[in-house]
Amino acid sequence: MADELNLTYITLDGHVEVEKYRYLYFVVMFTVYILIICSNSTIVYLIWSHQNLHEPMYIFIAALLVNSVMFSTATYPKLLIDFLSEKQIISYSACLFQFHIFYSLGGSEFLLLAAMAYDRYVSICKPLQYATIMRKTTVSIFLVLAWILPAFQLAVPTALSAKEKRCTSILHGIFCNNTVYKLQCVISEARFIRDLIVLLNVALLPALFILFTYTRILVISYRSSREVRRKAAQTCLPHLIVLINLSCLCVYDVIIIELESDFPKIVRLIMTLQIILYHPLFNPIIYGLKMKEISKHLKRLVCPAKMNL
Template identity: 75%
Template sequence: MDEDLNVTYITLGGHVEVHKYRYLYFVIMFTAYILIICCNSTIVYLIWIHKNLHEPMYIFIAALLINSVLYSTTIYPKLLIDFLSDKQVISYSACLFQYFLFYSLGGSEFLLLSAMSYDRYVSICKPLQYPTIMRKTTVSVSLALAWLVPACQLVASAIMSMKQKLCRFTLQVIFCNNSIYKLHCVTSRAISIYGVFILLNVALCPMLFILFTYTKIFTVSYRSCREVRTKAAETCLPHLLVLINFSLLCTYDVIIVRLESDIPKIARLIMTLQLVLYHPLFNPIIYGLKMKEISKHLKQLFRQYKMN
């Protein structure tokens, strides 16, 4: 606590030998951050400039990739500063803000994947009704809700946490996640219940919805001709891979607070880095390689670059 400025500082104690390997950590994470921005931005740029990609499916993909860049930006700048600092600290208000952005954008990821699964469901199971259902208004409302619903719910959670008295000032993490609850003197039942409510709303329910829509898609595809099955595999497989990857990493993030003392520090660091390193790079690679139209435009872009 800084008495003069009346600011509470939290120590981020999840780093492993940061003083010894600070420059190595910095170079690796800075390179990863640049790659995340470049890879995601390239796919978004291709979707933006090519009119044949101005369809709901590709618009949702662009939104998902933009979300990945925002998601990474909540973590990387502060992380890079910490690697070069003597002390890895953050004010409690900034910690809450990082927590809010991290989980808000994480929730948006699930809701965007839900919107994408619904788009694929309508396209494959109700092709004649597709133009009527998936209009620009539907897409715009889906995108707005995907970002606003988690943000509105997480604001309340952050405000409730802000009002809690703190008895501890060290987190065994490298950025502010749900372990901030361990700083509170008393575990709030209201915050715990509300946290479960948010988890159901922005993660579990969207995941069940996605699994339901894909079950319907694969059922219809199995009974249809080979062309429909091929279309379903090409467009749905990348979404499922992204969902499985992100769900597994989020499951780790949810349970790590419960098992923190039982997991070695280096193992916690590696798993946490996967959440902010592996996933944001995984999305553009999957969509760039597995989506036929995006892959075609990507190859053309590389050919032009080589020619120049």
């Protein structure tokens, strides 16, 4: 009975001296969480409240920022509770739910960036057909698919994990990402192949599509006028920066689980925090500063007096 109880609840063993620094951890992470919500929500509000930003490109940006808030909400509340708790534990079912949400929203981010890339391709390379192709219905379909497809595909590895035999109840992390696989006694070859297919569908194929699309844009822009090249650079560069950042963090997520035994606990904690700290704050900064129309409205919101002079 005790063994069954131990395997039902998972101990999150990635925290470092929580008893000593619990209030410092809490204040720092709570502040970051509030910054993530406020910064992302501000850009979403600007897009929603200004008619000239009701275009597919900005709608996709708003969806991406909403996705960032949901991504953070999948981890931050539980982290904040753990910092103030005597024991950092989570039920295995809740752990799998967090795992599913974490990677589903990560996959949604790749698909949203792919939709943005397609939107930019049509806008720059087929400007006369843009209004016909990128209709409200098309945008709505892209948004629905971006959130539904990863969720359905990640349901398979999540369901399989729920049935797998577990040999330990100690998870060497601070939240449930791919470290949940370390709890299982054996990972079969068939299981590995299925997970690889999911990774291919929700991350690698969208990333390749994005790179292919922006390569086409670059080639066509190079052959066109200076104005077309300027438009391409102005609207595509922020998306590419976000893609590179997201791809690096995905590789990072794989590396830290594979090499977790090679690093001290404090280093593993810092490396893990990069995944949930950096990206949700990075997106609103990039789009708020690099997208001309959003930046203009943001400046009016922050410094209304100066903009009216």
